[in-house]
Amino acid sequence: MFNILLYAVLVMLSLSILGYVYRLIKGPTIPDRVVALDAIGITLVSITALVSIVMETNAFLDVILLIGILSFIGTAAFSKFLAKGVIFDRDRNS
Amino acid sequence: MSVLHIAILSPFLFAIIVPYIYKRLRQIHTGWFVLLLPIILFIYFLQFLPQVKEGEGIVQSVSWIPSLNVDFTAKIDGLGLLFALLITGIGSLVVLYSIYYLSKDQEQLNAFYVYLLLFLGAMLGVVLSDNLIVLYTFWEFTSFSSFFLIGYWHHRERSRYGAQKSMLITVFGGLSLLGGIILLYIMTGTFSIQEMVANTSTIINHPLFLPAMIFILLGAFSKSAQFPFYIWLPDAMEAPTPVSAYLHSATMVKAGIYLVARMTPIFAYDANGYWVWLVGGVGIFTLFWGSFNAIKQTDLKGILAYSTVSQLGLIMSLLGVGAGAVHFGNDNQLFIVATIAAVFHLINHATFKGSLFMVAGIIDHETGTRDIRRLGGLMTIMPVSFTIAFIGTFSMAGIPPFNGFLSKEMFFTGMLRVVKMDIFRFDSIGFLFPVIAWIGSVFTFVYSMILLWKTFGGQVQREKLPKTPHEAPFGMLISPVILASLVVIFGFFPNILSDRIIAPAVETIMPMFAIDEIHISHWHGFQPELYMTIGVIIIGILLYLTLGKWTRIYQLFPNKLTLNQLYDVLLPSLETGSNMFIRTHMTGYIRTYLAYIFTFFIAILSFTMWSKHAFHFESTNLADIGLYEVLLFLAVIIGTVTILASKSRLTSIIALGAVGYAVSLFFVLFRAPDLALTQLVIETISVALFLLCFYFLPRNFHLEKTRFKLTNALISVGVGLVVTLIAISSYSTKLFPSISQYYVDHTYDPAGGENMVNVILVDFRGFDTLFEISVLAIAGLGVYGLIKLRLARRKEG
Amino acid sequence: MELLMAILIGFLFASATYLLLSKSILRMIIGTGLLSHGAHLLILTMGGLKKGAVPIVNGDGTPVTDPLPQALILTAIVISFGVTALFLVLAYRGYQELGTDNMDELRGTDGNE
């Protein structure tokens, strides 16, 4: 029962990823795609957590935090690139 | 290392010190020092005469590459000694002559004598080596040293042209020779000529016999300027005249003759008579062709060049016919006379041709031209030269009492006997041999007369000569006078040669016959040969007198169809053709290159799969498919399709990131946490890098033409299919357990870790990691250098 | 599952090839990215999928998945990262210096004469 429900949840999450992927392709704007990517990252966190439970291993728990961090960095980088055209300023004050 | 070896190598050793002598002793002509060497060597070789006459060859061996059956075995026998004497004897005379011919103030004497010595040494090596690899080594050395001699005046374009031509053709011959040598080795397991001669039965029955023979003959023919390879020889006349005298009378071109003579006991047994036919046929045709072409030449050295070609053909044909004796075996010695004639003519040719070349050089030196249309009437001005030339040309034309007459008579005898052969349909077409021989002799007579009378006869045309002609200095005349004297001496007393030199040489060529006694005489009675000679003289005189009337036939042969023209067209068109060919596929487009590579990848792998029945699918060992894995699979596919379809770089990157994340999720699903971690971070940092570089890159992609898209798609699908099929087959063919169990068992103890992947990375296979971070470090440095260092385009050495 | 993965890998390779054959350097770089994804998944697949627990010593003797392919992939990932980074910078420096990112304009026929 527990596992069946977990599987069901995994499928739900996978379906949401597919939804995000749809948005990723469809756009229509680049920010839309970034939103989708960010959301995919977040959903990956969930999937990883559930997979850990299914596999009964705590080996992936690091992955969870990592995805969180990376998804944030990625989003920040994309946003900055979109807003400014560069992702690192050479010297902001000049 | 024996004295003999030192003798052979002494020219090389001497060549090393020549530049020093030249530098230190500028006041004295370097030639005087060099002269010592060939004289000493000549005397050294002379002392072998008695021994060799008794049939005792001298064999000395030094090992060089014993593991490969190569040793430097030097061997003196009749044939070798004959050539050694010619090389050193004529060599001495040529060096002496060159001392007066080449000015010590204007010429690079050091270079000249180095080349000459190298050549001399190489020739000695060729004729005295028993080991074929060593012989080949010296053979190539003759090609290169003659290349330098011909190109001695390299600032002249004609010299460069002639040098290149001779190098290409003779090295081609050398390579053929090497091929033949290798084949002989495969047949006999030895490189030693003596051992091969002892093994002839193995050779003649071997399937490789014919190729080996053809290869060897190609080598010999190209060196000896036989048809159709003779074309290098006339252009080699660009060399200083002493060189021409040396190379083309006694040495370089005779190397091919030597080789054919040397190989006769190995090949002539052949049941089909290929050897007799090939050597004899090519020789006789060359004789005709050379003499025929000599007549239209206007350059003294040109005439001599074609005459050399023709005379070499003569000797070659004699060797071929003489080999008939070997073919027919002990009971039929009818053809030995041809071999004797060959050896005899070899010597005669060296004497008269040497003297003629030297005279040509004298004329060039003293009048400033060698063009017979501008020369004439020198008889009174240069009486000594005229006398020498007279002797030389009459000997060449085969007029008694000179030595040329004797060998010419024997030549006719040999040719007449061809008709009696009953191999290879000689009985039916053999009559062509004496006929062509006779025609060739007529032409020979004509050009000899042209050579002599156009230069020395008639009136002097002073206005056409660059210099005021006068007789050559005494020193310059010494050498040709000696040679001309020999012509006369050998003419009157041929038998001083016959026992000491000719007989041992013939015995070497035909070791199966005991040559008891050779007697050469002027008078054989009223034989067909005599009538032939008389005919030659009469018709020859007639033709010479009517020269202007019939030489128009030469215009019937258009220049465009000559072999020379063929060479001149072939070489550049080989170059341009290659260039065009290379350009057809080396387009510079990376797309094209990749398309070739991928196409090959698809073609060869799928062909191999098909022909080896390699596709294999086993469903027993498969993991089951989960639904979310299918979804992930779809996500990757959709992401990839997005990349393919996208025209915007940002979309592509986002999609690439998505694919990367999905791949890391696969890593999670397949229980690879370390991979998932690394892949995720790398993917993110890569995306950051992409974004970073986007600032500098154009926004949109370039679009392909539909035609390209289609081929690209086709190639891509092919690659994908091949990869998939091999993957399935490989996975289905797990034949052995993985070694991984070891890592599972040893990670905790003794490696002292728990995470197997990490322990493999830093311990079991830490070596990989060490170099992997090196790769990373290089990449880092590379990026730094790439961005920071910006050199302008300049010459890069 | 391995079958599915083989198809996916083939698809990745096909797409990568398609991208590598295109004109724009950037698409080629993306192609190399896909290529390495394909290669890495292939190593994993060839090692066998889902044959046990995460390869960490657990003391209870449960079978673990083959750790060796994972270690190989890790090495390969890092190397392809280095290459991708260099390639990217190369692309941008190339664009800067040569004024184009269109491979069709980057023929070069030096020394052809």
Next chain:
Amino acid sequence: MRSGDLILQTMSKVVFFIIILFSIHLFFEGHYRPGGGFVGGLMTSGAIILLLLAYDIKTVKKIIPFDFKWLIAVGLFISVVTAGGSLLFNVPFFTHVHDYFNIPLLGKTSLHTAALFDLGVFFVVVGVTLTIIQTIGESE
């Protein structure tokens, strides 16, 4: 200075330390749990990338006054020397040693030359990533 940057900058300060801690954790856990020099190093680079995103290269250079090329060299040096150290002890190249020590206060600690090697890896990864990013970021 725009408000968005302010939010990001404030956030980054906190997050930076979380990430650094996490990466150190990943590094040290490597031999036993998922992690190790690679991921640790990459994560540290990630943290610094975040700082670069929020601030600018000049500021970050002030905060972290390393020449990252030098860091590559140091890292590689550590790894090479660790691997080559075995040459001095006449054992095959790259032979690791490890032992457990009882250190006062810290208790039982394991010392493993593999960890030293991994430290080199860590430095190289950080050095390379940041050299690349910094060089590109600073280029004209």
Next chain:
Amino acid sequence: MEMNNLVVLPIFVPLLTAVILMFISKKINIQRWISVGASLVTVMIAGLLVHHVSTDGIQTLDIGSWPAPFGITLVSDMLSSLLVLTTSIIGFAVILYSIYSIGEGREKHFYYPIVQFLIVGVNGAFTTGDIFNLFVFFEVMLMASYVLLVLGGTKIQLRETIKYLTVNVISSSLFVIAVAYLYSIVGTLNMAHISQRIGLLEEIPGILTVIAILFLIVFGLKGAIFPLYFWLPGSYYAPPVPVMTLLGALLTKVGIYSIARTYSLFFYHDQSYTHDLLLVLAVVTVLIGVVGSIAYWDIKKIIIYNIITAIGVILYGISVATTTSMTGSVYYLIHDMIIKAALFLLIGIIVNITGTSNLKKFHGLINDYPVLAWVYFIAAISLAGIPPFSGFVGKWLVIQGGMERGELIGSVIILLTSLLVLYSVMKIFIYGFWGGKDQDYPDQHSISYNKLLIPAILLTVIAVLYGFGSEFVYSYVAQAVDTLMNPEIYIEAVLKE
């Protein structure tokens, strides 16, 4: 046992040197001295290694004390140690040459460490006994070559590096998948172990042949065999001469070495298919090479296409796979590395003097530079395989091997193409060196002509000695071939059974 650490030293010394040089990238003089010194040390170590292998047989080193086949094992058999020695010598010569020609710009931007890394990669690839480790060393070598190729950032360098990199990235990916396929079937990475396991099979599955071909593609791309050579002429043309020398003399040979190693060690079961294919490819490679080398009037291009020709000749010997032909290939392989390096350096001096590589734009160099001319001439005829210089024995044995096996046509092609090789290199001599003394070159006084000549002469002298001392070399080559022809020697040495 411990003595075997010698095996790793030709890799370790350049690696350590590279690291040390990275610390002092701005101090050019010290960098130069350390580079030269270290590469000299590497040469000596490699020489010692060759000696060791010749007296004590194959030397192996289980890295990290993990027994084969589980850890990575370095294996120095005679072939690999000879190649390591050759590589080290060439490295030394090139570094010496670089000092006077590469320019401060590159020297300050990690030129020397990267050259050391390149040598690490090449020596490593020659030494390793592990198929995946081979991949890693390939990557070290390739990454270093990418950087060396592009360092300087001129237009042509950038353009050609993009192409070079693309091709090699593809080949690296193929390498990875080839290893993966092989691992799937035999479950191991140690080459001796692979050989042993394949040897146990009664019936060789067809897929193994397919994988053999895939490996051929991978290594063939590196080795530039037909039809995978397209990238080479353009790419090698771009960088400065010392880099060109390193790439031309070393990199393609690593590909060929790998083919020789894998095809003799574990892909020898289906020779009628694999080796015959190889034979055809080898002959076409030779033809393509000579066609290319006579097609150009650019001296760099001429020598570059000669690389392809040489590859074909070596490959031909490997594909014939008899003891004779293998001996020839090994002879030729080492010869070609040395003589190509020498020729490239000599070409470099010409380009330095004249400022152009176009043969139509200069002539008569022999008048002012006689030593250069003569060294070039000797190198040129060595390349063409004229006895007694270095190329001869190799060419001869390769041809002999081919003819012995009945491959008459292929062997004759190899034989006669050496005429075209000679033609292509002598063209440079005839048109570039010969001719009147009537040309002045703007740069001729600014270069350190004599100093540049030293490494070129060094290499040429080695080549000449190599040719004359063929007997001395033979004992080593024979030992190398012995291992190639008898995989069990290799297996036994590695797995110690």
Next chain:
Amino acid sequence: MTGILEFVVLAFILIGAFFSLVAAIGVVRLPDVYTRNHAASKSATLGVMFILIGTFLYFAAEGHTNTRLILAIVFIFLTSPVGGHLINRAAYYTGVNMWDQSVRDDLREKVGYGKRKSPEDTGGKIS
């Protein structure tokens, strides 16, 4: 693991999954980038946090109290809104059009509408 705990874990996870699905539907269905982002950053964050808490409880019950999970929860809680904010801001600055039925735009007076700051052409059209 006791039944109760299993139930609690499951409940958290199911709630989380629900939120995640809602977020996905939102991202697919909502009309413009701002509203979609709203769905993604709020709903999805909530979803993932529930699931993580569930996971944490699961492992806690197994005896592994995992600090990284807590850290992850905190981290996502902190960063997710910021991420959403950054995207929206970027979208706004690059001139992505709002849904035509949006009613309020406070930023318009401060920065001006549709001002393109980026070299990237990200306007309303498909790119």
